[in-house]
Amino acid sequence: MAWFTDQTLFLFAVALYGVSAVYSIFLFRRGFREDNRINYLLLLVACAVHTLAMFQRGFSLQRCPINNLYEATMFIGWTIAAAYLVIGLWPRLRFLGAFAAPLLFGMGVYAFILSLGLKQTTKPDFSGGWPSLHAALILLSYGAFGLSSLAALMYLNQEHDLKFHRMRALFARMPPIQRLELIIGRLLLAGFLLLTAGLLIGAAALKPPAGVNYWSDAKVVWSIFVWALYLTLLILRWRFAQTGRRFAWGAVGSFAFVLLTFWGSSLMSPLHRP
Numbered sequence: 001m002a003w004f005t006d007q008t009l010f011l012f013a014v015a016l017y018g019v020s021a022v023y024s025i026f027l028f029r030r031g032f033r034e035d036n037r038i039n040y041l042l043l044l045v046a047c048a049v050h051t052l053a054m055f056q057r058g059f060s061l062q063r064c065p066i067n068n069l070y071e072a073t074m075f076i077g078w079t080i081a082a083a084y085l086v087i088g089l090w091p092r093l094r095f096l097g098a099f100a101a102p103l104l105f106g107m108g109v110y111a112f113i114l115s116l117g118l119k120q121t122t123k124p125d126f127s128g129g130w131p132s133l134h135a136a137l138i139l140l141s142y143g144a145f146g147l148s149s150l151a152a153l154m155y156l157n158q159e160h161d162l163k164f165h166r167m168r169a170l171f172a173r174m175p176p177i178q179r180l181e182l183i184i185g186r187l188l189l190a191g192f193l194l195l196t197a198g199l200l201i202g203a204a205a206l207k208p209p210a211g212v213n214y215w216s217d218a219k220v221v222w223s224i225f226v227w228a229l230y231l232t233l234l235i236l237r238w239r240f241a242q243t244g245r246r247f248a249w250g251a252v253g254s255f256a257f258v259l260l261t262f263w264g265s266s267l268m269s270p271l272h273r274p
Contacts, residue, residue, distance in 0.1 A: 006057035006065075007115050009049055010074060014108035016046035017081075020101035027098045039097045040088050046104075047081040054078060064132045069263055072139060073111035077104050079143025080150075087147070093183070099150040131205055137198030138223070142258060144191030145230070148184050149255035152248035155180040159245055181244070184251050185237055192230045199223060219269035222261065229254050 020042040027039065054074060057065040065071045081104055088094040158177045206214065214220060233250045237243060 004056070006053045006060065007112070009053035009056055010108070010115070011112055013046045013050040013053060014105065014112055016042055016049065017101055017105040017108050020046065020097065021105040024098035024101045027095065037094070039101070040085075040094050043081060043088075043097050043101065043104075044085055047078065047085055050074070050078050050081060064136070066132070066135045066139060068114075069266055070111055070114040072135075072266070073107055073114065073263075075136075075139045076142045076146065077107045077111065079140050080104060080146045083143055083147050084150075087183075096147070096150050096154060099153045100147070103146065103150065131202075134198050134202040134205055137194050137201065141191040141194035141198060142262070144187050144194060145251075145255045145258060148187035148191065149252045151180055151184045151187060152251035155184065155248045156245065156252075159248070181247065184248065185234075188230060188234060188237075188251060192227070192234060195223070195227055195230070199227060217269050219265050222265035226254075226258060229257070 020039055023039050023042065054065055057071065061067075066075050080100060084096055084100050088097060155177050158180065202220075203214065233247075233254060236250070237247055
């Protein structure tokens, strides 16, 4: 695939995510009564091309492709898509794709726009082992948080239909809301553990330049706030039995905050600025 640039491959993947997002409208209109193997296949092909784009970029630059906002956004989207494909092996959870596709398409379009104005830089350099692991774990945690928010949207959709006694809730092939709630909790826990490990490795492995305090860096402060936000959500779930609709909205709102502030916090950070 050397004759295709990573941007060309990624643009093709984004187009496939867009087709899947449009097809998802059909699934919504049908009340999730149809088996969505077609949507799963679309996301499978899109993720495969997305993976090729990441490998192409990594090999062309001879480093781990998580060095700027374009690459970070591309990596988070890939994490969500890959995790969905694994979870979607269970047929009744494949409908997560109907919620994932619009998010992946939006993130893909934004990442591609970022790539158009990208300036190559050697900083930050995540080519070393520990710094690369630090970045990868944190980005993987955002992928887990993103997938939990999609499961939460799926939960809210089911809960809304059941509350208003809609027939499509009875005939839909989605899993019961109790199982969805369990999935949300497990994804949040997995994301929290990944984020914790990433922050600890960053504190031990990253060496800030002279005059820069690691703990006062804008991105580090933001990451600690995100860590505390998800810790609070998990404590409310297990210590105070905060479940159901509020817990689902908490998962959605927390990831919305991450999406809306991730890039701004990176631009404010001397350590992480692309």
